[in-house]
Amino acid sequence: MVLVVNGVLQEDIPTDSRSLYVAHPVYRETAAQLRSMPAKLVGPMGLLYVRQREMAATLPHDKNVSIIGSDDMTTCIIVVVRHSGSGAAALAHLDGAGTEDAAAAMIQRVTELALGFPEGRLELQLVGGYSDPRNYSEELFCNILSAFHKQPVEIDLTICCVGELNTTIRGSTQWPVIYGIGLNVKTGEIFPATFPDKGPDQALRCARHLTGGQQVLDVYDCTLGLLRIGPFNYDPLRGVDLWLAQSDQFILQHLSTAPEVELPHFVSQVRATLKYIQDNQFPAVTVFRDNRPHYYRRDETTGVWQPIRY
Numbered sequence: 001m002v003l004v005v006n007g008v009l010q011e012d013i014p015t016d017s018r019s020l021y022v023a024h025p026v027y028r029e030t031a032a033q034l035r036s037m038p039a040k041l042v043g044p045m046g047l048l049y050v051r052q053r054e055m056a057a058t059l060p061h062d063k064n065v066s067i068i069g070s071d072d073m074t075t076c077i078i079v080v081v082r083h084s085g086s087g088a089a090a091l092a093h094l095d096g097a098g099t100e101d102a103a104a105a106m107i108q109r110v111t112e113l114a115l116g117f118p119e120g121r122l123e124l125q126l127v128g129g130y131s132d133p134r135n136y137s138e139e140l141f142c143n144i145l146s147a148f149h150k151q152p153v154e155i156d157l158t159i160c161c162v163g164e165l166n167t168t169i170r171g172s173t174q175w176p177v178i179y180g181i182g183l184n185v186k187t188g189e190i191f192p193a194t195f196p197d198k199g200p201d202q203a204l205r206c207a208r209h210l211t212g213g214q215q216v217l218d219v220y221d222c223t224l225g226l227l228r229i230g231p232f233n234y235d236p237l238r239g240v241d242l243w244l245a246q247s248d249q250f251i252l253q254h255l256s257t258a259p260e261v262e263l264p265h266f267v268s269q270v271r272a273t274l275k276y277i278q279d280n281q282f283p284a285v286t287v288f289r290d291n292r293p294h295y296y297r298r299d300e301t302t303g304v305w306q307p308i309r310y
Contacts, residue, residue: 003124003149004156013145016138017163031161034127035177039192042067042182045303048220048227049199050093052076053209055102056220057090057109060186064225064298069193071180072266074258075136077128077144077162078181081106081155082188085120088113091183092216095257096140097209102216103147107155109218124148125159125190130176131167136257138163159190175261200296200305201229202269203276204287210255210273211237227296227305231288236281237274244274 003010006024014020021027046066050056052073058065070078070093079102082089090106107122114120126144129137141162148155167174182193208217211234221228237243243251248267252259255270280286288294296305 003145004154007156009154010149013142013149015142017141017160017165020160021165027160028165030159031165034159034161034190034192035166037192039178039180039194040182042069042193042195043303044197044199044305047195047197047199047303049195049197050091050219051198051202051205051209052093052095053097053213053216054205054219055090055092055106055109055216056218057088057106057113058185058220058222059113060087062185062222062225065185065220065222067182067184067193069180069182069195071193071195072263072269073128073179074176074256074261074263075129075132075134075140077126077137077140079103079106079144080123080125080127080181080183080190081110082123082125083110083114083117083120084123084188086114086117087185087188088117089183089185089188091181094140094144094216095209096136096143097214098216099140099143100147100150103144103151105216105218107148107151107153111153113222122153122155123158124155126157127159127161127166127178127181127190128176129162129166130258130261131164131174132258133174133260134257173260179263197304199227200307201294203273204280204283204294205229206269206273207277207280207283208232208234210270211235211277224310225297226308226310229294229296231284231291231293233282233284233288234277237277240274240278244271244278
């Protein structure tokens with residue numbers, strides 16, 4: 001494939017985010033517009049929440065989903081792939097695991113959903129990461145661009161609010177500006193957002209990546225309107241009892257890629273996940289007993305995802 005940057009086909013991808021911004025100042029302008037928007041507080045009605053190492057795709061006429069979103073990112077990057085003709089879109093929350101497969105899967109899903117619709121371009125939008133002291137975000141940014149550059153299609157980088165463009169300084173510490181993004185699937189607009197309701201099976205979904213699950217899972221079937229979690233297994237986490245006995249500060253320092261700028265609920269979320277792993281060391285046995293996914297359908301009254309047998 002060829003990555004299209006600012007309307008120009010690229011033989012080689014930019015070596016880093018700064019060189020991209022120097023060569024193409026338009027990305028500074030679009031990032032500034034995005035940064036200037038106040039973060040919306042998004043409730044459960046019409047929301048499809050995507051966790052770290054997950055992706056989801058749908059079309060504008062999906063009656064179950066009006067917003068796909070994800071937050072809690074520091075060094076992670078949220079990736080959106082959208083087809084301009086059909087409005088088909090996929091969103092993923094990437095942290096460096098499974099990046100190439102995720103890029104291929106996002107393009108495949110969006111291309112499949114766009115079949116039969118008017119012709120259009122594939123557009124790529126990257127938001128997140130910041131100028132972190134360990135350079136995790138920059139490395140991830142380069143890996144994501146490389147992954148999409150390897151795909152056998154042209155894709156147009158339309159928004160890139162990553163690294164220095166998503167960084168502010170408080171005191172002497174660099175902080176991310178945007179921690180979460182919502183995608184309006186009807187209009188294609190993206191906006192800064194926070195999501196108090198992150199959907200079902202949160203501890204289970206977090207447990208998968210905390211125990212080292214590398215795959216970026218597609219969690220939604222837009223044809224059936226079903227949220228689909230699993231089935232998957234993970235290796236028992238040795239020393240989980242020891243982890244749970246540690247102080248909040250210890251957990252923050254050792255289990256976050258950016259402990260200086262982590263959100264307040266990070267440690268409590270990690271503790272809940274560790275407790276879940278302690279109680280479910282073999283999810284293939286205790287969680288996915290019949291090797292079937294957990295399926296959820298949206299309750300039309302409350303907007304909440306309700307478990308169903310399917």
